[in-house]
Amino acid sequence: MLPLEKEHITNIAYDTVIFGFTGDKLKILILEYQNSGLFALPGGFIRRDENLYDAVKRGVRERTGLDKIHLEQFHTFGKKNRDSAYPFKKIAAGKGYPITSDHWVLDRFITVGYYALIDYNQVKPTPDKFSDSIAWHSIDKLPPLMIDHEEIVEKAIEAIRNDLGKKPIGTNLLPKKFTMKELQKVYEIILNKEFRRTTFQRKMLSLDFLKRHEKLYTGAANKAPYLYSFDESKVEKE
Amino acid sequence: MLPLEKEHITNIAYDTVIFGFTGDKLKILILEYQNSGLFALPGGFIRRDENLYDAVKRGVRERTGLDKIHLEQFHTFGKKNRDSAYPFKKIAAGKGYPITSDHWVLDRFITVGYYALIDYNQVKPTPDKFSDSIAWHSIDKLPPLMIDHEEIVEKAIEAIRNDLGKKPIGTNLLPKKFTMKELQKVYEIILNKEFRRTTFQRKMLSLDFLKRHEKLYTGAANKAPYLYSFDESKVEKE
DNA sequence: TATTATTGTATCAATTTGATACAATAACAA
DNA sequence: TTGTTATTGTATCAAATTGATACAATAATA
Numbered sequence: 001m002l003p004l005e006k007e008h009i010t011n012i013a014y015d016t017v018i019f020g021f022t023g024d025k026l027k028i029l030i031l032e033y034q035n036s037g038l039f040a041l042p043g044g045f046i047r048r049d050e051n052l053y054d055a056v057k058r059g060v061r062e063r064t065g066l067d068k069i070h071l072e073q074f075h076t077f078g079k080k081n082r083d084s085a086y087p088f089k090k091i092a093a094g095k096g097y098p099i100t101s102d103h104w105v106l107d108r109f110i111t112v113g114y115y116a117l118i119d120y121n122q123v124k125p126t127p128d129k130f131s132d133s134i135a136w137h138s139i140d141k142l143p144p145l146m147i148d149h150e151e152i153v154e155k156a157i158e159a160i161r162n163d164l165g166k167k168p169i170g171t172n173l174l175p176k177k178f179t180m181k182e183l184q185k186v187y188e189i190i191l192n193k194e195f196r197r198t199t200f201q202r203k204m205l206s207l208d209f210l211k212r213h214e215k216l217y218t219g220a221a222n223k224a225p226y227l228y229s230f231d232e233s234k235v236e237k238e
Numbered sequence: 239m240l241p242l243e244k245e246h247i248t249n250i251a252y253d254t255v256i257f258g259f260t261g262d263k264l265k266i267l268i269l270e271y272q273n274s275g276l277f278a279l280p281g282g283f284i285r286r287d288e289n290l291y292d293a294v295k296r297g298v299r300e301r302t303g304l305d306k307i308h309l310e311q312f313h314t315f316g317k318k319n320r321d322s323a324y325p326f327k328k329i330a331a332g333k334g335y336p337i338t339s340d341h342w343v344l345d346r347f348i349t350v351g352y353y354a355l356i357d358y359n360q361v362k363p364t365p366d367k368f369s370d371s372i373a374w375h376s377i378d379k380l381p382p383l384m385i386d387h388e389e390i391v392e393k394a395i396e397a398i399r400n401d402l403g404k405k406p407i408g409t410n411l412l413p414k415k416f417t418m419k420e421l422q423k424v425y426e427i428i429l430n431k432e433f434r435r436t437t438f439q440r441k442m443l444s445l446d447f448l449k450r451h452e453k454l455y456t457g458a459a460n461k462a463p464y465l466y467s468f469d470e471s472k473v474e475k476e
Numbered sequence: 477t478a479t480t481a482t483t484g485t486a487t488c489a490a491t492t493t494g495a496t497a498c499a500a501t502a503a504c505a506a
Numbered sequence: 507t508t509g510t511t512a513t514t515g516t517a518t519c520a521a522a523t524t525g526a527t528a529c530a531a532t533a534a535t536a
Contacts, residue, residue, distance in 0.1 A: 011247040012348055052316020052348060076314045076350050078290020110250055110290060112314050112348075162400075180514085199494065201515070206492095215502095222513035223501035418483085437525065439484070444523095453533095460482035461532040 005104040008045040014056050014112045015043035015149065016071075017156035018064065020120030020136060021173040023182065026189050027136040028153065029063060029125055030143065033091045034132035040087075040146040041153070042128065043111065056114045063134060065124040070117040070172035074159035075152075078110040082148055091130050115156040117172035157190075164190050170230070177213055177227040180204065243342040246283040252294050252350045253281035253387065254309075255394035256302065258358030258374060259411040261420065264427050265374040266391065267301060267363055268381065271329045272370035278325075278384040279391070280366065281349065294352045301372060303362040308355040308410035312397035313390075316348040320386050329368050353394040355410035395428075402428050408468070415451055415465040418442065 018029040031040050042063045046055040053071070060069055085106040092099045099105070125134040137143065139157065142150070163169055170186050184200050204210060211231045215224040256267040269278050280301045284293040291309070298307055323344040330337045337343070363372040375381065377395065380388070401407055408424050422438050442448060449469045453462040 009249040009346060009348070012250045046316070046348075048346065049318060051318045052314070073314060076290070076311060078284070078350070080287060080289045108247060108286065110247070110284075110350075112316070196494070197514085198496085198516080203493085205515095217502075219503070220513075221503040221511060223515080225514060434525070435483085436485080436527085441524085443484095455533075457534070458482080459480060459534040461484080463483060 006048070008047055008104075010104050011107060011109060012112070013043055013045050013109045014052065014059065014114060015041040015152055016056060016060055016063075016114045016116055017041060017153055018060060018116045018118060019156075019160065019173065020118055020123060021186055021189070022120055022136075024185060024189075025138045025140075027120070027138050028142075029123075029134055030137045030145070031127060031131040032133045032135070032143075033087070033130060034094065036087060036090045036094055038087050038091065038146050039143045039149075040131075041149045042134070044128075045105075052112060056112075060114075060116050062128065063126055064116075064118060065126065066118055066122060070167075070169075071114050072116075072159065072163065072167065073112060073114050075155045076110060076112045077148060077152060079148065080108065082111070083108045084147055087146055095130055111152075113152050113155060115160055117160075117169060119173070119175055121175065161190055177229050179216060179225040179227060181225060183228070244286070246285055246342075248342050249345060249347060250350070251281055251283050251347045252290065252297065252352060253279040253390055254294060254298055254301075254352045254354055255279060255391055256298060256354045256356060257394075257398065257411065258356055258361060259424055259427075260358055260374075262423060262427075263376045263378075265358070265376050266380075267361075267372055268375045268383070269365060269369040270371045270373070270381075271325070271368060272332065274325060274328045274332055276325050276329065276384050277381045277387075278369075279387045280372070282366075283343075290350060294350075298352075298354050300366065301364055302354075302356060303364065304356055304360060308405075308407075309352050310354075310397070310401065310405065311350060311352050313393045314348060314350045315386060315390060317386065318346065320349070321346045322385055325384055333368055349390075351390050351393060353398055355398075355407060357411070357413055359413065399428055415467050417454060417463040417465060419463065421466070 020027050020029075029042060031042055032038070033040070042059060044055065044059040046052055050058075053073075056071060056073075057069070060071065061067055083106065085101075088105055089099065089101075120136075125136070127134040139153065142153065144150075145153070160169060164187065169190070170183055173186055174182060180201055183204065184195060184197065187200070188194055209231050210228045213227040213229060216227050217224045258265050258267075267280060269280055270276070271278070280297060282293065282297040284290055288296075291311075294309060294311075295307070298309065299305055321344065323339075326343055327337065327339075358374075363374070365372040377391065380391065382388075383391070398407060402425065407428070408421055411424055412420060418439050421442065422433060422435070425438070426432055447469050448466045451465040451467060454465050455462045
């Protein structure tokens, strides 16, 4: 039996899949625990006086430095064998905080999965107190992750795919102003499917949520593309 | 501080929105606690040695008598004020099982919402040990529900609406064989939107997951409709 | 055999999407 | 200045999908 825990609620945690877009790849933030060779999603526990959503938001803020982020809950993982006693002990010992084997964090946990969409260029990834590094990894070549974290990532991608077109996904992965080509790339990577340039452009413009701005002169020897932004008043319909 | 609990994990529970279709209404099962005037969704706790999914399945089996049911997780509710101390005490006292105020069930709970789709005509609704009755209620006129259960129902309907067309929703709400008119009614009620009969029929047939069977002679003075069933081998594409 | 309420399809128009073509650049080189 | 090159933004016509309407094919019954 575990000792009582006063600060957090027990048996439940959250994990976040934090997505960023580099211009041609979708990446997520992965923690690495030194002295253990273990990789994991950023996650945490919920304080007794804190809403679940606020706990997740706090965690994402701590890892990324960002406050305004698009957070979406997508699935709760509740298989009975998803405890992390072994890695936790190893990590804690490695960090010089050995924990007794009846510590509450070693009990069974159900975890709520959230995904976050952020502007890649605005993030300062910061490791948590148990990990030594946090880094971006392309979703198509992740290191082997702890427990069921690979399944969590899978489900997150499914969810984002499902939400694209319903929720302002592009808005949050791209900078304020972007080209049509970048927007198309976001759609293509998320849906894992290529689009015909002309049809995509016509479709996006017809949906009437893009505002056109000045042109972007990159120095390339060809016609400069327009920059677009999402028209806030219409983005709900995306 | 609460005493230890050995059989269940704490701070986390589940609630189920069990949908049935009567032919022209979508209904859900609601428990009523006598001596309290309180209505609630069927729910329960998760045993330490039990997968979350299995706990929910067990609960639905106990309330409906059905074993093969379509269960889908849709959202987890984690606001900090969603404890049910007051109603729980009232209910337990009314049932003659007074509980001490430090009992684990009175602590804060995060709940995982699942919806179930079942064949209305096959169910034998059975109340749980704390409630005196369980009954079908149309989703458009529910009694006032406990805590945030109305929000849970809302989210369940949103989810089912979202899943229609992706998951075999119709399959589970209708009997094995059904008419095109019944199928259309299911779509209309879930999406809260009417369809043109001819377009709907053409669309459904073109999707190629319906098998046509014998005609249904109801005794009405008009052409008898065909009965259809979902072609199991193709229903994934629905 | 006519009547009535539905059901299952066919038909043609309207809309959306797919495929292709082409004019309009922005930088640079001759 | 004038070509050249790689893109970008639209126009155009064909193909596919959906909307609207019409109508033939019944089941029961008078």
